[in-house]
Amino acid sequence: MKNRRKRGVGDVVVSWRRFFPFVALFVSSFLVFSALFIFLGKFRPSIKAVHGGSVPPVMVAPVHEAVKFPDQTLILIKYYQWSSRLLTKDDLFCVFAHTNDSSKVYKELPFAVEISDPGRQIVRCSAVPRHHTVSLAVTRWTVDNRFLVGATYQWDRLVYDAVIDHDNTTVAFVKGLNLRPGKVADVSRYECVYGWDLAKPKLLLRSQVISAAQEIVRCKTPLTVLKGPRVAQSSAVKVSVRIKGSGMLPSVAHPINHPVRVKDLTYGERKQFETCVCTMTRNAANVLREWVMYHAGIGVSRWFIYDNNSDDDIVSEVKNLKNSGYNVSRHFWPWIKTQEAGFANCAIRAKRDCDWVAFIDVDEFFYIPSGQTLTQVIKKYTTPSSSSSKIGEIRTSCHSFGPSGLKDPPRRGVMASYTCRMSQPERHKSIIRPETLNTTLINVVHHFQLKEGFTFVDVEKDAMIINHYKYQVWDIFKEKFKRRVATYVADWQDKENVGSKDRTPGLGTRPVEPSDWAERFCEVRDNGLKDWVLENFVDRKTQRLVWEGERNIMVGEVVAQMGLC
Known part of the structure; x- marks a missing residue:
């Protein structure tokens, strides 16, 4: 009997090679149906509209994490690779529920829905009221379901972004360290x-x-992270910073790896683009077309737009420019008062493709009276005077222009309209060679710290200067009162450092238009850039400036008209 039992057991043994497909089918089916079960788990909340009335059944989307800002809430959601399309603003409602009364639930439309890291979208909702939680209702689905809300973080103490640099180190961007500007901290503390x-x-x-x-x-x-998927390190791996003696900071940062490394690039090696521009802006759609087209005409070939929570039509403007051949990319950067960190992030992003990168605002325009291109000016100033002195940064002074007597936004653009400025130049802005930056990436917006052995050079004012259309008509200028983007600069409405150079002379802290605003900041009449633009940037077909009107001027037309091809 013992032997028969053994033979019986042997009789039911099936070849693993034959059995494997059935196991694989069973496991995959189990995973799919489990995901669907979770994704379609039943929970039917009663939702009431803000202004009253009934709300149709909706589905509440999976909220991964949330970050609370003073004036908005960022909702970080996962999207699934098998989804037919990404969620849009039209698909969603922000849903706020009272923590102590489940009947008090209301909804509102989000400000915007953005694409962030691969596998993640960010929804911009209003600030969460006290004693409320937040979730997302997806109106286009017919089943009403709900997912548990993940962790909600305060903005002032958070690792908010991270990237794996081309030397395989991780660069993490952190709120809450409270380090002094321009100073290197003791790394043993972290x-x-x-x-x-x-x-x-x-x-x-x-x-x-x-x-x-x-x-x-x-x-x-760590090697384990480096050996993960190249696009987003398995999209689940996070990085944080532990302050020894104080604990680990919360994090929403997934270190993103660059698909191409430039570790072995040497000083002077040519890349795809000679001259690029990085900027951080908010609500710049009205000037972006002029800013990009003009700089294309003087030799810029790549633009990185870091969008700091715009609610204007900047997405469409970037799309139109791209369709016209301009190599412009928009990068959603929701983190408030982080301009220095954003510029460091852009320097890493641009390192692979750009020989030189200028860091300027969208109301700043390079003016080269000689008619040379920006690249030609750079080459003139970057020939090393000795083998031990290499140029890694070019600094250009700025002239600040005032309203020039105008009271309404000019139709022809800023360069042809604002012609009166202050007599003395102000702070400089920089054009840098990315691989020469110090590993700390310290910058004070206007310039970066360089590696040992590299230095900067100042451009003579008659060779090149930046026209900074800083004090425009009041309707445009007053937008600056909402928030300033630099980390270590007080907002306009704060009473801190009221008399500093970062403030507007004689304005105070309230957005109240002075009666003589249109005539202020006017010490010197300067038509230099205006005349040059009217001579070189008029569309031959319409006799209007190339950025005026609705005709899409292809980048090739601008370049050809300027004689750059």
């Missing part, structure tokens, strides 16, 4: 932490901090 779940200490990877300054921490990236 530790970088990686993990799929930062709440599980036993599963965390710890690594050395290489540098820490301002809001930027550079870490040695």
